[in-house]
Amino acid sequence: MSEPTSTRNLDQYGHAELPWSRARDVxxxxxxxxxxxxxxxxxxPDGRPHTAGVGAVWVDDALHFVGGPGTRRSRNLAVNPACSIxxxxxxxxxxxEGEAHRVTDPEVLERVAEVYRTGGWPATVEGDALTAPFTAPSAGPPPWHLYxxxxxxxxxxASAEPHGATRWDFAH
Structure with missing residues (x-):
């Protein structure tokens, strides 16, 4: 994905566009x-929204998160991958905003598990999913699908200097 293909300044107070690098770097x-x-x-499936808190990590220039196969979030994504975070x-x-798809590649699973471990969550790869001795209740029971x-x-x-508001669009 790397860089946005277009940006639009949404700030109504005269502040400059925010660079995507500001969000990505944080x-x-x-x-x-x-x-x-x-x-x-x-x-x-009936069109109603569902929102759940998750722990997410930025790895390989993308946001990753988990969900047990039986969770509402995973069941929704299996039918319609559109989501916002x-x-x-x-x-x-x-x-x-975008689409979340399940990751099953063993190398990616291991890279993401390693990043989770650096943050204190002892995730390991089990088959084509992640597992750990504990997680948030919203994740459902293990193993967890990676998205x-x-x-x-x-x-x-921006809630701190330099202030501003920006939309970034990415092509795929």
Whole structure:
């Protein structure tokens, strides 16, 4: 994904566009060690929204998160991969929109598990999923499917200097 294909300044007070690197750099630096809760919004088969808090990590230039196969989020994503993920980062409120697809590649699973371990969650690869002695109640019982967000659009609103609000679009 790397860089956005287009940006749009949404700030109404004259601040400059925010660079995507500001959001990306905080995601790289703060996941998984900072105390961040990401909220994943998916769509139920009947069209109603569903939102759940998750622990997410930025690995290989993408956001990854887990969900047990029986969770509402995983069941929704199996039918409709469209989702949005929101988080308050250091100095920046961020919304990421795109599609989340299950990751089963053993090398990617191991890289993501290693990043989770650096943050204190002792994740290991078991088959085509992750497992650990504990997790958040919203993840459901192990093993957990790993999802990678394919980013389409992101919105950032700076809560610290330099202020601003920007939309970033990504081509795929």
């Amino acid at each position: 995601l790289v630096a703060d996941t998984p060690t900072a105390d961040l809760t990401f909220f994943v919004a998916t769509v139920r 929101s988080v308050r980062l250091r100095g920046l409120d961020l919304v990421l 990678r967000l394919t980013l389409r659009t992101a919105f950032g609103v």
